[in-house]
Amino acid sequence: MSKCDLYMVFDREDPTYQIGEDVVGAVKISVNKDSACKRIFLRKEWRTHGRGNRDHGGREEIDLTAGEQVHLRAGEEKNLAFRFPVPNGPVSYHGHYLNVDWYARVQVDIPWAADPKVEKEFLVVPGPEPGSVEQGDVRSKGVDLTTANLSAAKGCFALFGLVFVLAGLSTMGVGLFMIPTEGGWVGKAVFAGIGMLFTLVGLGIGWFAMRNKLARRKLGEVTVETEPRDVRPGQTLVTTVRCAPQVGTRLESISATLRGNEVAVSGSGTNRSTHTHEIQQDRQEQTWPRTPCTGQPLQVSFSHTVSEDAPATFMADDNQVFWTLVVQIKLKGWPDWANTFPVTVRP
Amino acid sequence: MISSLQTPRSLQVPFAHVNLRFNPFGELPVEERQQVAVVRMEQEEFSGLVNRLKRPGFVVQFRGACGRGKSTHLLALRAQFPEAPYVYFGEGAPIPAIPEAPLLFLDETQRLSPMVRRSLFRREASFVIGTHKDHARELDKAGVEYRCFTLKGLDPDTLARIMERRIQWASRDPGEPVPRLGEAALHGLLKRFGDDLRGMEGYLYDVFQEVREVGDVKV
Numbered sequence: 001m002s003k004c005d006l007y008m009v010f011d012r013e014d015p016t017y018q019i020g021e022d023v024v025g026a027v028k029i030s031v032n033k034d035s036a037c038k039r040i041f042l043r044k045e046w047r048t049h050g051r052g053n054r055d056h057g058g059r060e061e062i063d064l065t066a067g068e069q070v071h072l073r074a075g076e077e078k079n080l081a082f083r084f085p086v087p088n089g090p091v092s093y094h095g096h097y098l099n100v101d102w103y104a105r106v107q108v109d110i111p112w113a114a115d116p117k118v119e120k121e122f123l124v125v126p127g128p129e130p131g132s133v134e135q136g137d138v139r140s141k142g143v144d145l146t147t148a149n150l151s152a153a154k155g156c157f158a159l160f161g162l163v164f165v166l167a168g169l170s171t172m173g174v175g176l177f178m179i180p181t182e183g184g185w186v187g188k189a190v191f192a193g194i195g196m197l198f199t200l201v202g203l204g205i206g207w208f209a210m211r212n213k214l215a216r217r218k219l220g221e222v223t224v225e226t227e228p229r230d231v232r233p234g235q236t237l238v239t240t241v242r243c244a245p246q247v248g249t250r251l252e253s254i255s256a257t258l259r260g261n262e263v264a265v266s267g268s269g270t271n272r273s274t275h276t277h278e279i280q281q282d283r284q285e286q287t288w289p290r291t292p293c294t295g296q297p298l299q300v301s302f303s304h305t306v307s308e309d310a311p312a313t314f315m316a317d318d319n320q321v322f323w324t325l326v327v328q329i330k331l332k333g334w335p336d337w338a339n340t341f342p343v344t345v346r347p
Numbered sequence: 348m349i350s351s352l353q354t355p356r357s358l359q360v361p362f363a364h365v366n367l368r369f370n371p372f373g374e375l376p377v378e379e380r381q382q383v384a385v386v387r388m389e390q391e392e393f394s395g396l397v398n399r400l401k402r403p404g405f406v407v408q409f410r411g412a413c414g415r416g417k418s419t420h421l422l423a424l425r426a427q428f429p430e431a432p433y434v435y436f437g438e439g440a441p442i443p444a445i446p447e448a449p450l451l452f453l454d455e456t457q458r459l460s461p462m463v464r465r466s467l468f469r470r471e472a473s474f475v476i477g478t479h480k481d482h483a484r485e486l487d488k489a490g491v492e493y494r495c496f497t498l499k500g501l502d503p504d505t506l507a508r509i510m511e512r513r514i515q516w517a518s519r520d521p522g523e524p525v526p527r528l529g530e531a532a533l534h535g536l537l538k539r540f541g542d543d544l545r546g547m548e549g550y551l552y553d554v555f556q557e558v559r560e561v562g563d564v565k566v
Contacts, residue, residue, distance in 0.1 A: 016358065049361075049369040051552055054376050094361050096556060099369065101361060121360050121368075266374045268435065271413070 004072060005030045006118035008106055015120070017086040020127035027064070027106040027118065029078040036071050038109040040064045042082050044102065046090055048319040051097035051275045052264025055316035057136065058087050064106070072108075080106075089133035091347045092123040093311050096277040097264040098319045100136075126347040133347050136315045161209055164202025171195030207335070215329065215337035220244035222337055224327050230344045233310040237343065239302045241327055245293040250332035255285040257326040258304040258343065260311070265318040279321070280307050312347035321345075362517075365561050366525050371517035372552040377422065377433075383516045384423035385509045387416070387498070396494065397427045400450055404491050405473040410481055411498030414545030417477035418454055420498070424475050425452050448472060461485065501542040503533050509544065510551075526555070529563040536566060 011024040029040070045059040064080045072078070082104075093100040105119040126133060175191025216222065222243045231237045239256045260279035267273055284302045304325075314321040323343040330336045362369060375383065386393055399405050407424065409417045425433055433452040434445055436459060445451065450473045456464060457480040464482060467474070468489035476482070486493045510528045518525045528536070528551075540546040554566055 015360065050373045053374050092358055094358065099361055123358050123360065125358060264374075268437070 001032050002116045003031070003033045003035045003110055003113060004108060004116050005032065006106055006108070006116055008104070008118045008120050010120070010122060015122040016125055017122060018125055018127040019086050019088055019091070019133060020129065021086050022083050023086055023104065023122055024081075024083045025104070026079055026081045029072070029080065029108065031072040031074055031076045031078070034072065034074050035110050035113070036069060037065075038069060038111060039067065040070060040080060040106065040108050042084075043105045043107065044084065044087065046087070046100055046102050048098060048100055048264075048316060050095070050099045050264055050319070052266050053268075053318040055136075055319050057316065058090075058102075060084075082106075086124055086127075089124070089347065090135045090314055091126055091133060091312060093314065093321070095262050095279070095311060095321070097275045098262045098277075098314075098321065100314060100319075133312070135312050135347065136320075161202045161204075161206030164198050164205060166202075168195045168198030168200070168202055171198060211335040212337050212339065214335045215331060218246055218249045218331055218334055219329060219337055220246070222329065222339075224325075224339065224341060226325065226341065226343065230346050231306050232346050233306055233312075234308045235306055237304045237306060237325070239304070239325060239327065241300045241302075241329070242297065243329065244297045245295070247293065247295040249293045249334075250290070251288040251293060251298075252330040252332050253285050253287045253328075254300050254330075255283060255326075255328050256302040256304070257281065257283040257328075258306070258323070259326065260306075260321065260323045260345070262311075263320045263322065280310060306345055310345055313344045363519060365558055366519045366523045367514075367517045368519050369517050370552055370555045371513045372548045372555055375516075379516065380419065381422045381426035383512045384419045384426070385505065385512055386420060386423045387505055388496070393424075396424065399492075400424070400428065400473045400475065403449060403471050403473050406468065406486055406491050406493040407475045408482060408486070408493060408495045409475075409477045409498060410479065410495060412479065414543045415498040416544055417498060419544075420496070421452050421454055421475055421477045428452075450474070453477070455479075456482065465489065499542060501537065501544070503530070503537060506533050506537060524561045526558050526561055526564045528566070532564060532566045 007028045007030075009025055009028075017023050023044075027042075040063075042062045042064055043059060044062075045056050047056040048054055062082060062084055064082060087102065090100050092102060101121050102124050103119055103121055105117055107115050107117040109115055172192050172195030175188050175193075175195055179187050179191060220243055222241065225240045225242075227238045227240075228235070237258065241254055241256070245251060259281050262277040262279060264275045264277075265272060266275065282304050284304065286300050286302075306323075311321045313323055323345050325341045325343050326338065327341070328336055328338040361367075396407055400407065409420045411417050421433070425431060428450055431450040431452055432446045432448050434443055434454070436442060436453070436455045438455075438458060442459065442463070445453070445467065447470075449471075452475045453467075454477040456476045456478045459467070464485055465488070468486060468491055481495065483493070483495055507528070510533070514525050514527065515521070536547050536550075540550070551566070554564060558564055
């Protein structure tokens with residue numbers, strides 16, 4: 001038998017609290033055995049659960065005994081009330097691969113014994129006054145998707161591609177010119193084949209890295225603006241794409257795709273798996289007649305409505321809800337221009 | 348396309364309608380995996396291993412393919428020795444420093460070079476190892492006492508215990524009924540996945556996302 005039994009209740013049957021309110025409740029402690037306890041405290045934190053490794057955050061402890069030692073006597077019943085402000089996010093979320101929940105745990109700290117404890121979930125929902133709700137680690141992890149970082153990544157890709165091409169050409173050179181024919185054609189063919197493979201992979205990587213640069217030769221500088229900067233469920237995101245195609249450029253289409261995904265990573269090392277679940281995908285496209293451009297600047301707008309029940313952007317180490325906007329300009333007989341922009345959906 | 352998500356207005360405590368706290372086949376942290384681990388050996392044998400591991404010069408080897416329960420068995424034994432270090436050797440990753448300790452839990456030891464393993468087994472320590480390859484010859488050469496377990500095959504009774512433990516661990520009110528996997532479901536799983544427990548878990552995660560009532564779950 002445990003030294004005491006704990007029973008927790010909130011002030012409402014449905015433990016849903018809006019940001020801005022207070023979480024109010026009480027814990028009843030029925031003591032089974034005499035014991036001295038160092039303290040009785042409440043710990044609140046958010047945790048993820050689902051397909052990915054568990055993440056947690058927002059941990060805070062509230063001492064329910066004001067730092068004083070308490071002596072628990074057998075047969076005694078104690079009622080301790082608690083009240084704390086509803087955490088300012090992340091809001092509770094129940095998706096497919098990812099769930100985010102808040103937990104309140106009351107623990108009786110008994111020296112040299114297992115601590116009796118009770119834990120219950122409470123649900124956090126946005127308040128009537130939308131403020132800056134903290135959705136995990138959006139600020140530090142969200143930057144991975146910024147255009148600046150994508151450009152930097154593409155610079156690295158170009159360098160990587162160049163290394164592959166040079167390595168491939170060198171290997172081909174060794175195979176074709178340095179291996180003596182008397183040694184047989186097999187060696188030459190193997191070297192030349194490996195060299196060719198490396199060269200092709202390098203050209204592929206280079207193509208990906210240089211594609212937008214080449215496209216800009218025909219399109220001029222491409223600018224993409226989104227309004228508003230952060231969207232809320234039910235709101236419309238207006239995307240404006242501007243460019244100045246050269247005379248004679250043949251545009252095929254301009255498209256913008258708003259995508260929301262849950263991403264959960266499970267396991268570690270070679271057992272690491274990434275699970276992705278699509279929340280929303282909305283692709284809009286404008287096509288062009290076959291007539292070549294006349295040199296006039298071009299402006300196209302798209303409107304994407306974020307669904308009413310869309311989850312907010314959430315970032316943790318192994319669990320994320322992220323939204324992106326992919327803009328693509330297709331040109332006839334020339335590399336396409338494409339870029340991915342992060343979109344922050346606020347609760 | 349918009350998937351079915353709960354709006355804040357309809358948000359409810361998760362899985363409460365089926366008396367669960369979370370999807371039983373989601374990812375569990377290491378401490379919880381230790382708690383739910385079902386060991387495929389007699390209690391007496393398990394206790395014997397625990398007792399022998401308290402002294403140096405003994406190796407327990409769990410061998411098997413991916414998803415067969417090597418790490419689960421390691422964790423089950425480790426629950427008895429919470430202070431003992433656990434080291435996982437990732438593929439292609441640099442070999443982490445292996446601490447000096449009287450008992451070590453080492454996962455994926457096939458990724459260590461034979462030389463490293465040889466010097467390890469000569470330490471004044473005991474080991475519990477998970478591996479895809481049999482190290483029996485190396486252990487013989489090192490002159491240590493060892494027990495090898497090959498995790499292969501899965502019978503319906505063991506599978507039933509594994510599944511029941513996972514579901515019970517996720518239960519909200521332990522006294523109330525929860526969804527269960529009946530005999531037909533267990534046979535269906537064995538037919539489809541063989542002894543690949545990880546494959547079953549992945550599949551059952553999706554099944555349990557759709558479970559709407561307590562009772563037998565169809566798979």
